[in-house]
Amino acid sequence: MSNITVEDVQKIALLSRLKLTEAEVEMFRGQLGDIIDYIEKLSEVDITGVEPFINAASEGNVFRNDVLRDEAGNISNEQATQNAPQKGDGFFKVPATIATN
Amino acid sequence: MKVYELGAVEIREKVVAGELKVREIVDQLLERIAEYDTEVGAFVTVDTEAARLRADELDALVAMGETTGKLLGVPVAIKDNICVQDGLTTCGSKMLGNFKPPYSARVVQRLLAEGAVIIGKTNLDEFAMGSSTENSALQQTRNPRNTGCVPGGSSGGSAAAVAAGFVPVALGSDTGGSIRQPASYCGVVGMKPTYGAVSRYGLVAFGSSLDQIGPFARNVEDAALVLEVISGPDAQDSTAATEKLKLSGNYPGDLQGMKIGLPTEYFDTEGLSSQVKEAVLAGTERLRKAGAELVEIHLPLIKYAVGTYYIIATAEASSNLSRFDGVHYGHRCEQPTDIIDMYSRSREEGFGAEVKRRIMLGNYVLSAGYYDAYYLRALKVRRKIADDFSRAFAEVDLIASPVAPTTAFKFGEKTADPLAMYLSDIYTISANLAGIPGISVPCGVDAEGLPVGLQLLTDNFKDDLLFKASAVLANVGIGVAF
Numbered sequence: 001m002s003n004i005t006v007e008d009v010q011k012i013a014l015l016s017r018l019k020l021t022e023a024e025v026e027m028f029r030g031q032l033g034d035i036i037d038y039i040e041k042l043s044e045v046d047i048t049g050v051e052p053f054i055n056a057a058s059e060g061n062v063f064r065n066d067v068l069r070d071e072a073g074n075i076s077n078e079q080a081t082q083n084a085p086q087k088g089d090g091f092f093k094v095p096a097t098i099a100t101n
Numbered sequence: 102m103k104v105y106e107l108g109a110v111e112i113r114e115k116v117v118a119g120e121l122k123v124r125e126i127v128d129q130l131l132e133r134i135a136e137y138d139t140e141v142g143a144f145v146t147v148d149t150e151a152a153r154l155r156a157d158e159l160d161a162l163v164a165m166g167e168t169t170g171k172l173l174g175v176p177v178a179i180k181d182n183i184c185v186q187d188g189l190t191t192c193g194s195k196m197l198g199n200f201k202p203p204y205s206a207r208v209v210q211r212l213l214a215e216g217a218v219i220i221g222k223t224n225l226d227e228f229a230m231g232s233s234t235e236n237s238a239l240q241q242t243r244n245p246r247n248t249g250c251v252p253g254g255s256s257g258g259s260a261a262a263v264a265a266g267f268v269p270v271a272l273g274s275d276t277g278g279s280i281r282q283p284a285s286y287c288g289v290v291g292m293k294p295t296y297g298a299v300s301r302y303g304l305v306a307f308g309s310s311l312d313q314i315g316p317f318a319r320n321v322e323d324a325a326l327v328l329e330v331i332s333g334p335d336a337q338d339s340t341a342a343t344e345k346l347k348l349s350g351n352y353p354g355d356l357q358g359m360k361i362g363l364p365t366e367y368f369d370t371e372g373l374s375s376q377v378k379e380a381v382l383a384g385t386e387r388l389r390k391a392g393a394e395l396v397e398i399h400l401p402l403i404k405y406a407v408g409t410y411y412i413i414a415t416a417e418a419s420s421n422l423s424r425f426d427g428v429h430y431g432h433r434c435e436q437p438t439d440i441i442d443m444y445s446r447s448r449e450e451g452f453g454a455e456v457k458r459r460i461m462l463g464n465y466v467l468s469a470g471y472y473d474a475y476y477l478r479a480l481k482v483r484r485k486i487a488d489d490f491s492r493a494f495a496e497v498d499l500i501a502s503p504v505a506p507t508t509a510f511k512f513g514e515k516t517a518d519p520l521a522m523y524l525s526d527i528y529t530i531s532a533n534l535a536g537i538p539g540i541s542v543p544c545g546v547d548a549e550g551l552p553v554g555l556q557l558l559t560d561n562f563k564d565d566l567l568f569k570a571s572a573v574l575a576n577v578g579i580g581v582a583f
Contacts, residue, residue, distance in 0.1 A: 028461055031520075032461060039411060042482055045402070052484065083199070083429070092429055095438070099439075
């Protein structure tokens with residue numbers, strides 16, 4: 001039985017940028033514990049000398065020049081910001097990231 | 102004429118021959134949706150006006166002799182995690198409740214270029230995370246074969262829409278079985294193409310190394326036709342294959358010379374219902390009678406597939422879903438005190454429990470001290486699972502198995518136990534890990550009349566073999582519900 005503590009859940013929630021309720025912390029503690037116990041099964045597999053499988057696409061990496069292409073360029077500023085919860089002057093607006101006194 | 106019973110190939114033929122107006126097809130299906138979708142709940146958006154307008158445009162083109170579209174006049178439903186420009190694309194989430202993408206997915210562009218009519222967007226588990234569509238924040242979708250049961254998931258709305266005769270074909274996405282499992286539960290054909298065969302441009306990302314868009318249909322030819330239209334290289338998706346799939350489109354059902362492997366590990370699984378096993382074995386017997394040779398094979402690593410998948414898929418999801426931060430689009434909380442508070446509360450309010458669970462698990466397996474033990478180890482086990490399949494396909498052309506251990510289950514049956522829900526994907530998940538294509542074809546029903554699907558898998562880019570073999574089964578498939 002893996003030992004997932006309340007502190008572990010709170011730490012992962014912080015990393016995940018999720019402000020969980022106390023009830024959620026308790027629920028996830030149990031459920032994540034069960035799932036992690038299950039995935040521990042992978043430790044039985046001998047992986048000596050095995051290369052990690054990074055990408056199912058067999059053709060390797062695709063490179064291109066870092067230039068604006070027609071299709072991406074066709075999206076206007078107005079379209080790009082059309083779903084913004086808050087915007088102004090063509091920018092996305094967010095709360096201040098540095099405190100002002 | 103009952104338009105709702107027609108397949109895509111038949112509809113196109115009738116439109117080209119001038120026997121049916123596109124407007125007539127669209128009107129009849131919209132009427133059927135209005136009558137039965139209150140019961141099924143397949144669609145989250147039906148754009149009646151846009152569909153009628155599009156139908157009239159296509160009829161005008163037909164009148165001028167423009168009849169080349171491969172899907173001319175064919176109504177299509179689109180899973181709501183695939184972008185259609187300026188229409189709602191919710192991903193079944195409160196997070197994207199009002200999101201209207203500024204561009205259409207490549208697959209949508211390709212459908213429209215061939216004369217298809219988009220009827221609407223279909224329900225799904227939130228961000229495609231789930232196996233029953235119960236995780237949608239918007240509505241419940243019920244299985245048209247038995248409305249007391251789930252339609253499967255995550256593409257439950259698309260599977261249900263095809264089974265109910267709302268559309269002849271639909272698109273879904275499959276990260277761990279999200280096309281094949283609902284196809285099996287709803288008694289339709291559902292296919293996950295080879296990874297890279299179809300562009301993911303405009304598909305809201307869940308697990309980028311696993312996600313693939315594919316078709317739902319009521320027969321094999323229709324599924325192949327849709328795949329033929331949507332597949333192909335795409336400069337906007339660097340993981341898209343550089344060559345288009347070769348599909349014959351004609352499947353007479355002769356399997357002479359074909360070798361089909363039955364993995365011992367897939368039929369001796371704990372939890373496999375005896376009725377499912379029986380129906381699937383009866384299906385393989387039909388494949389044998391059509392000329393295929395059945396052989397027993399082994400996939401020793403398969404018991405690690407679910408664990409490997411839930412490490413890799415959640416790791417990728419935790420990264421992909423970090424973009425939902427209340428800044429560029431999606432839900433933002435009221436009165437944030439600072440930027441961290443804005444991120445954390447917007448995400449807390451916008452995401453449902455399953456999405457949070459997967460983001461948390463993903464960040465756990467990627468976090469300092471656990472990366473090597475979980476994530477890196479899972480990538481190596483993934484290699485060994487893919488090697489298992491490569492070895493098998495050196496011996497056989499196809500692998501046959503159940504799609505899911507049971508038929509469609511009742512609402513609420515598995516929601517309290519996430520791990521039990523994950524284990525319902527035990528047969529489908531390994532194809533996404535290996536990147537190989539797979540299909541679910543109806544092969545029978547259980548004692549309650551619920552459909553059973555048979556899964557066929559094959560080697561990368563041999564997708565056409567799946568259609569060739571499954572045509573033998575789908576010709577005796579289940580018709581339209583209601």
